[in-house]
Amino acid sequence: MDLVLTEDQEFIQKTAADFVLERSPVSRVRELRDRGDATGFSRELWKEMADLGWAGIPYAEDVGGAGMGFAELVLVLEELGRSLAPEPFLSTVLLAGQALALSPNEALAKEWLPRICNGEAIGTLAYQEARSRYDLGAIETTAAADGDGFTLTGEKVQVLDGHVADALIVSALRDGAVALFLVPADAPGLTVTRQSRVDSRNAAIVVLDGVRVGPEAVVGDAALLAASVDRATVGLCAEMLGGMQQAFDLALDYLKTREQFGVRIGTFQTLKHRAADVFIEIELCKSAVMAAARAIDAGSDDLAKLVSVAKAKCADAYVLATNEGVQFFGGVGMTDEYDIGLYMKRARAAEFTFGDAAFHRDRWATLAGY
């Protein structure tokens, strides 16, 4: 497992970087937020990304995917993360798509994956509840047996892209054990209310009031949920890696241009040293994300640990880079006008998604037997 890019991978990375530079500057995030856009992203851009094959990168060619893997997908996600692009990658490609791809329910996968790959359908995983924090099993939503199907009752929060999802894969307790059920957006008894998050990531509250689904809607069990979330975590880490690099680039540029006391503030040694420390942490994250992505593609036994390394390091590094970034910018770093604040908000939100650093250190220790 070489931690180096092939020529093909370098090409994918360059294409993604060029696309983002040209079509998805970070200013979009502020514009969408300020005009209270109902969708929260651009359906046209999402279609373009799908046409480039990005939504299908990790999926098999027979469902319309590119037959590649996470090693390639993280390259695209990193570039998207650089500009905080709001298109529904995390929800659709990483959460819903992965759950379907890993699911034993082939019919469901055949129905939805092609539409995910071509950008037609948006999906998401509704797994989080108000008190579940990072424990995927600490939920109260129930799936009561109802004839040969199930009736789902409960409330999910911060469902990514929940307000635009065509398919919501919901976790519920079936006979006391976690199971996943695919609920179409138009199911009776389903109420979706958009939430407003500090980082402008699109999310919604989803209330299930006796939503009935048939037996064919079962996607999988607790193990499937955990595996899907681990893969989504690696995708999120790739976005975080892009974001922390962009935040750092912005801050470095400021250190090299801003003058006070007749000199550029980058000459001050304390700022040099703090910048060097951010640089080092980012380099460690690069390695961790590369390794975790390759571990997914290789089906490695070491995957869970590598996911925890990636998330623990990326969480701390993104927060460090952006906290320091705001500080380096001084007063203007605190303004809404400057972009560094957007990254700082996203760093925090990403930190608290799929388990924070402390959660992953705890998980590492458990996996390591202590």
Place this chain on the structure above:
Amino acid sequence: MSDLAQITDLDAFGTEVRGWLDENCPASLRGGGNALTGVNGGRKWKPENPDERVWLERGAAKGITAPMWPIAYGGGGLSPQQNKVLLQTMRELRVPAPLVGFGLTMIGPTLLQYGTEAQKQEHLPPIIRGEIRWCQGYSEPGAGSDLAGLQCRAVEDGDEYVINGSKIWTSNADEADWIFCLVRTDPLAKKQEGITFLLIDMDQPGVTVRPIPLISGASPFCETFFDDARAHKRNVIHKVNAGWTVAKALLGHERTMIADAFGVGGGGTRASLADRARRYLPADADGRISDGAMRDEIARAEIDSRAFALTVQRSKDAAKAGHQPGPESSMFKVYGTELNMKRHELMVRIAGPQALSWEGPGFADDELDLTRAWLRSRGNSIEGGTSEVQRNVIAKRVLGLPD
């Protein structure tokens, strides 16, 4: 003389090398030896195990003490690919290098790069045969991080230089035969431009050595004093007053050496942090450490260690693929050493009062080792370029921040 270099087919080379190593490396030496404990040779060397001398002589004759140096001086003349096979075979057979030391890693490569033919002929063969041991004379009491501020003076006297001053932190100077030294030959020039790289024979009345005990006990470090010591002008390397150029080339080698030793899983101790924690702290029936804060710190240390190891691997993979060394390589010394220090901090905090050992009853042998190892580890962020200097270098050369 070595015939190995001529075997260009790598499989045939590997077979030949394996056979020769198996036959010639004495059994008593198998399974041991690394850069910190290997044979340094030299005039003062008195091996406890006579097999060490046998192995050195055989290795030198075969050309494998300096495998990639030119055959003309006693090297093996091997290509990098052949050398890789040789090293791998030695690892597999648990055969130690016949010789280690600054002669091979520092002054030898410098002579190959900057030396005249006469200098190479004079100094390289004795290095290769392990007859002469070298030490490094750079730092002075008044010139540590600011190495270019060195003051040890060399004044021309006919065909020789007369040297007065002192050097500090000279590792193993009390066991070395020659010293490669940075001396000031022009006190009026800009400080980097008045330095000469000079080779000095330590076996003369004007050179005295005093070992330096550290807070961790005995150490290989010494102070070296020059009182009207003498060196022939033919032992100037490169050009008079151009020694700084040579010194910088060497410093790069030194920093990599230290990072390799203290970086990936280095620092030697076998028991995991978790095992140590369970020895001194409460754990439940499943072996879970009860102290949540300590458990979290151990996990953090291990996660950081893994991320660092992956970064070292990434750098090596990039080099293998033919890429130039990336900016991440600047971080290895500072991060690797600080990881090692944090690990030792954790180990002593875990052992608590049992880490307060020095000697005698009430302390286990590994607790005595731990205390010294922790104390010694505090120097890692200072030697080979302080962490502060390393961060300055990263800021300037990698990040492009202004002076």
